[in-house]
Amino acid sequence: MFEKWDMPEAKANLEFMPPVVFLKEAQVKAPSVEIQAGLIREAVLNIPALRYECWQQMVPEQRLAVLNALEDQIAEIGLRDPRVVVARELDVPALCKGQSIIINRELVSSDTQEGFEAAVSALIHEGRHAYQHHNMTVSQVEKNGELVDSWRTNMDLGYDNGTGKIHWGRSDIQLKMQAREVDADAFTCAVMQQLEDVFK
Numbered sequence: 001m002f003e004k005w006d007m008p009e010a011k012a013n014l015e016f017m018p019p020v021v022f023l024k025e026a027q028v029k030a031p032s033v034e035i036q037a038g039l040i041r042e043a044v045l046n047i048p049a050l051r052y053e054c055w056q057q058m059v060p061e062q063r064l065a066v067l068n069a070l071e072d073q074i075a076e077i078g079l080r081d082p083r084v085v086v087a088r089e090l091d092v093p094a095l096c097k098g099q100s101i102i103i104n105r106e107l108v109s110s111d112t113q114e115g116f117e118a119a120v121s122a123l124i125h126e127g128r129h130a131y132q133h134h135n136m137t138v139s140q141v142e143k144n145g146e147l148v149d150s151w152r153t154n155m156d157l158g159y160d161n162g163t164g165k166i167h168w169g170r171s172d173i174q175l176k177m178q179a180r181e182v183d184a185d186a187f188t189c190a191v192m193q194q195l196e197d198v199f200k
């Protein structure tokens, strides 16, 4: 049986066999922003607890559980691993740090509709940073290579996460104009538009 492989013809066939599995894996890309936003809307519709009427009656731990449920779905849609959503005292609305998404405790404790929507919006914004990070360091699932390059350049030039520890002198405008922030804001805007009628 094994001698067959020594036959020149069989060997030649093997060499020309395309690496099917690897090609398939390399072609797996995340959907466009518009499609991702639509899928996140579907995910929210499937989490009935993620409505202001429910949020109002929840304690912060329950709210975090609901936000974690949404993050799990958003991560799946963006072809990345989910982060753990936690609440801490922060100077900014939220941060994406290590394997966590940290939401400002004030947002998770707020009983207002504005607080609820700000918490969801902050989660989506930080989830997009997790997506950027995944594309830069784990696997490029984003179809637009130039976009990923712009995130990389932003990191190389000194990304400011808003806590003022890097580039203390940077103004709010300069901070929001960074490639990673512009992209995260545009993504959040697309998703929140999809959710407008759901949260009414």
Ligand SMILES: [Zn+2]
Residues within 6 Å of the ligand: 125, 129, 180, 181, 184
């Ligand atoms: Zn940001």
